Amino acid sequence: MGTFLFLIAFLGFFYALVMLILGIFIRGKKLFRPKLNLIILGGTFVLAIIAATMAPTTQTAAEPKVEVKSEEAEKDKLAEKQKEAEKKLEKEQAELKKEQAKLAKIQAEQLKKEQAQLAKDKALAEQKAKDLKIQQEQQAKLEAEQKAAQIAEKEKAAEEAQKAKEKEEQRQQALKDQQEREKQEAQAKQASPPASNDGGSGNQYVDSNGQGTIKGSVNGIYHVPGGTYYKRTKNVVAWFKTTAEAEAAGYRASER
Structure with missing residues (x-):
């Protein structure tokens, strides 16, 4: 709008200026009226001022559109960058997740292997401990038996x-007793003659010590x-010492 008014003012100013110039050189003609030309010139000047006043407004109103477009373009650019980002x-993140999954898988496999190895080592150690215990028990049992x-x-x-x-002591004692008896018997034979089974009860059978030599057996x-x-x-x-003593003690004479 300001441009259009400015154009009208420019044309009016040019027309008034031409008319003034022609009025100076061409006098006496009614076509060229100085007052009208001055009015037109003044009007064009006013229109020029109005156009000049409106021109910045028009330019200012156009600038926001440019700024809006620039902002939209910047927003689009930022949005594009954001999308790209x-x-x-x-x-x-996908690559990181992939790497993490890969690493987790490797760690899980490694952990599984380590656990399997630990279980194997534990079982082996337990078996060794068990074998050692059995061996020690067998050794202890063998030593105890030995x-x-x-x-x-x-x-x-x-004991033997x-x-x-x-x-041997009994044999020696028996031998000693036998020797003693044989000695006593020999002495008895020398001291008194042998008597018959039914000999008189007054005969005595004693050794040199006066000990009787008639034997009383366990059989009576x-x-x-x-x-x-x-x-x-x-x-x-x-x-x-005598048969009478033996019979008085309850013993009977031998048949032989």
Whole structure:
């Protein structure tokens, strides 16, 4: 609008100026009226001022459109950049997730292998401990058996030695007793003649010490020196000087 008014003012000013110039050179003509030309010139001047006043307004009104378009373009550009950034970020995140998944898989496999190895090592250690325990128990049992066998062998040897000793002592004592009896019998034979089974009760059978030599056996039979079973009789429980003493003690005479 300001441009249009400015154009009218310019044309009016040019027309008034031409008319003034022509009025100066051409006088007496009614066509060229100085007052009208001055009015037109003044009007064009006013229109020019109005046009000049409206021109900045028109320009200012047009600037926001340019700014709006620029802002929209900037927004579009920013939106595009943001989309590109988002796409790039999504891509990076996807790659990161992929790497994380890959790393997690590797770590899981490694952990699984380590756990399997640990379980294997644990089982092996437990088996070794079990075998060692069994071996120790067997060794302890064997040592205990050997020790018990040694103790039993020693006890048996000691018992046998004790039995042999006792047997030897008994044999020596029996031999000593037998020798003593034989000595007593020999002395009795020298001291008094042998008597018959029914000999008088006044005959005495004594040794040099005055000890009776008639044997009273466990069977309740007495044997006089010189009799058939006198030397064979070992289980003597009593000694008598006369047959009367033996019979009085409840013993009977030997048939031989």
